[in-house]
Amino acid sequence: MGVTIVENQPVERIKKIGKILDDKKTGTGLCPIHDFLNHFANKWSMLVVLNLGYAGKPRFSELKNMITGISQRMLTVTLRSLEEDGLVLRKLYAEIPPRAEYELTPLGKSLLDVMMSLGEWASKHEAEITKARKQFRKANNGLRKK
Amino acid sequence: MGVTIVENQPVERIKKIGKILDDKKTGTGLCPIHDFLNHFANKWSMLVVLNLGYAGKPRFSELKNMITGISQRMLTVTLRSLEEDGLVLRKLYAEIPPRAEYELTPLGKSLLDVMMSLGEWASKHEAEITKARKQFRKANNGLRKK
DNA sequence: CGGCATCCGAGGTGATACTG
DNA sequence: CAGTATCACCTCGGATGCCG
Numbered sequence: 001m002g003v004t005i006v007e008n009q010p011v012e013r014i015k016k017i018g019k020i021l022d023d024k025k026t027g028t029g030l031c032p033i034h035d036f037l038n039h040f041a042n043k044w045s046m047l048v049v050l051n052l053g054y055a056g057k058p059r060f061s062e063l064k065n066m067i068t069g070i071s072q073r074m075l076t077v078t079l080r081s082l083e084e085d086g087l088v089l090r091k092l093y094a095e096i097p098p099r100a101e102y103e104l105t106p107l108g109k110s111l112l113d114v115m116m117s118l119g120e121w122a123s124k125h126e127a128e129i130t131k132a133r134k135q136f137r138k139a140n141n142g143l144r145k146k
Numbered sequence: 147m148g149v150t151i152v153e154n155q156p157v158e159r160i161k162k163i164g165k166i167l168d169d170k171k172t173g174t175g176l177c178p179i180h181d182f183l184n185h186f187a188n189k190w191s192m193l194v195v196l197n198l199g200y201a202g203k204p205r206f207s208e209l210k211n212m213i214t215g216i217s218q219r220m221l222t223v224t225l226r227s228l229e230e231d232g233l234v235l236r237k238l239y240a241e242i243p244p245r246a247e248y249e250l251t252p253l254g255k256s257l258l259d260v261m262m263s264l265g266e267w268a269s270k271h272e273a274e275i276t277k278a279r280k281q282f283r284k285a286n287n288g289l290r291k292k
Numbered sequence: 293c294g295g296c297a298t299c300c301g302a303g304g305t306g307a308t309a310c311t312g
Numbered sequence: 313c314a315g316t317a318t319c320a321c322c323t324c325g326g327a328t329g330c331c332g
Contacts, residue, residue, distance in 0.1 A: 013262070017200040020265035021212075026272060030214060036268035036275075037192055042324085043183040050179065054163040060294055066167075068176060071326055076295065086278025097293040098332075107274055114260075114267045116159070119166035121260045122182035128253055129182075132232025188304080206314055217306055222315065243313040244312080296331080304323080311316075 039085065044070060044078040046115055049104070052088065053112040057103045087111060185231065190216060190224040192261055195250070198234065199258040203249045233257060 026035045040046075044067075051066045052058070058066065064075050079102060082088040087108035093099040104112060169178050176184070186192075190213075197212045198204070204212065210221050225248060228234040233254035239245040250258060 014200060016262060017196055017265070020262065020269050021196060021200060023269050026276075032269045032272040033196065033265045034189070034193060034214065035272065037189040041187050041189045041192065043180070043187040044325095046183055046187065047180060050163055050167060054160060054167060068180065072295080073327085074325060077325085084279055084282045085275045086282070087275075092294085095293095096332095098295085100294060107271060107278070110271070111267060114263050116162060116166065117260050117263050119179045120162070121257060123166050123169050123178045125253060125256065126178040126181065129231045129233075132253070133230055136230045136232070218315075219307085220305065223305090238314085241313095242312095244315085246314060294332095297329085299328085300326090302323105302325090304321100306319105306321085308319090309317085312314090 039081065042078075044074050045082060046118070048075070048078050048082060049087065049108060049112055049115050050119060052102060052104050052108070053115070057091075057101045060100045060102070063102060082108070185227065188224075190220055191228060192264070194221070194224050194228060195233065195254060195258055195261050196265060198248060198250050198254070199261070203237075203247045206246045206248070209248060228254070 020033050021031050023032050026032055030038070047067050047070070048063070051063060055062065055066060060075070060079075063079075064070060064072065067075070070078075079088060079090065083090050086105055089103050089105050089108075091101045091103075093101070166179050167177050193213050193216070194209070197209060201208065201212060206221070206225075209225075210216060210218060213221070216224075225234060225236065229236050232251055235249050235251050235254075237247045237249075239247075
């Protein structure tokens, strides 16, 4: 029987990945996903997007309270970055005291869908990963250790 | 009229996100997605997973050549981390010269699906983001600048 | 309240050299 | 070939203080 060929891996999938990876260079010389990750692969961006999707139009302090462990600075920086990328819309009301509202743009909402998939995956497989980590550490205890 | 309620945002989606965010704490006191991101939110992990999904069972050096810009060290570290999380399987053949093969575990393949969604999103919206960035910079030139 | 500027330490990342 | 080890950098991210 066919040992390695195709296996249960659809050829179509391979093509898809190839497209993601190769895609006409972005001018930066990187594939789109790479370029995307450069800006977006940090733990706060995704959490902010998810929480914005959850909350609707939270104010700055509301958002800060929602996201466990985030500092004011990081929330500011992350929001600014997302705003710059066109994923988040910032509305500042010139009131006293000042008020700011944040919400996802349509582009941001489209990303939210993907983020949700990722979140659901994490939620679903979290236990598996934790288990794998323990096994790994047990198996390699004193082996690959320094 | 109901100003903020529901809007065009399905209630079901809100519930889903809430679940992702709140889920019974992971023991670390963080929601699953947060915990996941702590280990996984760096630019290399996702690229390695995607390339492994693409290549099948590449050797170390093959993988290194596939991923633009990654250093030997970072590839090693990333692979080790993924292996520890149970996403990647490493087969080392005791030959001369040595040979190592890497492949995704079933768990890793399930993540691949999600990564592909992310990759397709990035590929699809990359131009939009680039455009948004330029606009943002133009609009705020000398405004929010230092 | 909603930021921004600054300082500073910890850790991520790369270059280089070495080993089995 | 497939790593490990060491070092040096340099960005990330927290703490603090100030402003509109």
